[in-house]
Amino acid sequence: MKDFLYYTPTEVVFGKESEKKVAELVLKYGGHKVLVHYGGKSAKKSGLLDEVCDCLQKGGIDFVTLGGVVPNPRLSLVHQGIDIVRREKIDFLLAVGGGSVIDSAKAIAYGAVYDGEVWDFYTGKASPKDCMPVACVLTIPAAGSEMSESSVITNEDGDIKLGYSNDICRPKFAIMNPERTFTLPPYQTAAGVTDIMMHTMERYFSHDDDMTLTDNIAEAILRTMKESVHAVLENPTDYRNRAQNMWGGSLAHNGLTGCGLTGDWATHQIEHELSAMFDATHGAGLAVIWLSWAKYVYKENISRFVKFAVNVMDVPNDFTDPEGTALKGIERMRTFYRSIGMPTTIHELIGREITDEEIQEMARKCTLNDTVPQGNFKVLRAEDIVQIYRMAR
Numbered sequence: 001m002k003d004f005l006y007y008t009p010t011e012v013v014f015g016k017e018s019e020k021k022v023a024e025l026v027l028k029y030g031g032h033k034v035l036v037h038y039g040g041k042s043a044k045k046s047g048l049l050d051e052v053c054d055c056l057q058k059g060g061i062d063f064v065t066l067g068g069v070v071p072n073p074r075l076s077l078v079h080q081g082i083d084i085v086r087r088e089k090i091d092f093l094l095a096v097g098g099g100s101v102i103d104s105a106k107a108i109a110y111g112a113v114y115d116g117e118v119w120d121f122y123t124g125k126a127s128p129k130d131c132m133p134v135a136c137v138l139t140i141p142a143a144g145s146e147m148s149e150s151s152v153i154t155n156e157d158g159d160i161k162l163g164y165s166n167d168i169c170r171p172k173f174a175i176m177n178p179e180r181t182f183t184l185p186p187y188q189t190a191a192g193v194t195d196i197m198m199h200t201m202e203r204y205f206s207h208d209d210d211m212t213l214t215d216n217i218a219e220a221i222l223r224t225m226k227e228s229v230h231a232v233l234e235n236p237t238d239y240r241n242r243a244q245n246m247w248g249g250s251l252a253h254n255g256l257t258g259c260g261l262t263g264d265w266a267t268h269q270i271e272h273e274l275s276a277m278f279d280a281t282h283g284a285g286l287a288v289i290w291l292s293w294a295k296y297v298y299k300e301n302i303s304r305f306v307k308f309a310v311n312v313m314d315v316p317n318d319f320t321d322p323e324g325t326a327l328k329g330i331e332r333m334r335t336f337y338r339s340i341g342m343p344t345t346i347h348e349l350i351g352r353e354i355t356d357e358e359i360q361e362m363a364r365k366c367t368l369n370d371t372v373p374q375g376n377f378k379v380l381r382a383e384d385i386v387q388i389y390r391m392a393r
């Protein structure tokens with residue numbers, strides 16, 4: 001096991017009616033005037049937004065609202081948020097929604113206390129010294145942003161989607177009531193679970209060894225997500241299994257499954273180009289890319305793929321044919337993705353044939369003109385990424 005630092009400062013308040021604690025928690029973490037940030041319509045329609053605002057009002061906390069965050073959140077709204085925070089003298093950011101809303105709130109939190117352009121943090125031109133306090137009321141188990149140090153923003157100017165990670169933006173608290181996820185449509189439910197599993201798999205596919213405990217935690221998360229997603233797709237108000245999904249989303253991306261190892265992250269980087277260019281749903285794009293990534297890289301460490309096939313995908317271990325066992329694991333993953341309604345080709349994801357020019361452009365952007373390779377399990381240059389996109393067509 002490699003040396004590691006495990007830092008997860010977020011206070012998690014999990015369970016029924018947990019959103020009723022929002023005012024008390026904002027006060028606990030020093031908020032007096034709050035920007036309540038939310039998405040398109042779900043939080044309004046479900047009544048959650050009104051309940052949260054009501055609770056803040058009763059708690060004597062002043063607030064301003066800013067909605068309109070879209071999946072693959074845009075930089076232009078972040079700029080608007082920064083202006084509002086400064087003008088209204090806001091001192092606390094509360095995201096009510098999923099990863100996109102939380103990530104947008106984190107970007108506002110960096111930008112509002114910085115004199116320059118917030119996008120510079122995402123391109124690596126500058127590093128933030130400070131960040132306003134952020135917290136969330138989570139409505140979709142998926143991105144794991146509720147406990148993570150990351151934020152992913154899309155700059156509409158050039159369709160560039162970039163992530164930035166820094167511990168200073170980790171949410172102060174995360175309110176998670178699984179009942180609030182009952183309204184999720186099947187596609188978002190499935191894409192969310194695909195993302196949760198992928199956050200675990202990005203770390204699991206590693207060449208490091210002596211990771212028995214971390215591996216066992218990762219495999220438990222993967223097996224639990226596989227089972228619970230079918231249950232909630234059948235019965236969207238199944239509290240027990242919505243709760244497994246919700247807690248799984250946080251554990252998969254708060255650092256726990258990465259303790260003592262070096263993760264891969266190529267699938268995420270390659271997918272980000274698809275969501276930037278085609279505004280694809282992140283989790284659905286991951287399903288498409290992982291399958292061809294796995295086929296492209298499995299020979300780097302067949303025994304790792306055998307372990308995954310046997311312990312996660314329930315493939316019988318054929319000791320005479322490790323490669324066959326490894327490949328059956330990947331094929332079972334394809335069957336699983338189909339069973340939950342995820343696409344398994346780019347065509348299915350974007351609704352048309354992708355052109356070779358588009359593939360070349362994405363591979364170029366993903367590697368900054370072939371100057372920054374991606375992944376660790378197998379280090380991928382632009383040409384490798386072109387092959388992975390082509391195999392996913």
Ligand code: NZQ
Pocket residue numbers: 039040041042043069070071072073097098099100101103139140141142143144145148149150151152180181182183184185188192195253268282283
């Ligand atoms: O906008 P509304 O109307 O709220 O609809 C949302 C949105 O359309 C809907 N939704 C959310 N909660 C709902 C609901 N609909 C009904 N009932 C509810 N309870 O779901 C749709 C997707 O929401 P979004 O926030 O985009 O989902 P997700 O949490 O998957 O976030 C995706 C974003 O997170 C980034 C992705 O790249 C993508 O931009 N990621 C962020 C990470 C991080 N910060 O650590 C890591 C991830 O790997 C990921 O890259």
Ligand code: ZN
Pocket residue numbers: 143195198199268282
């Ligand atoms: Zn993800």
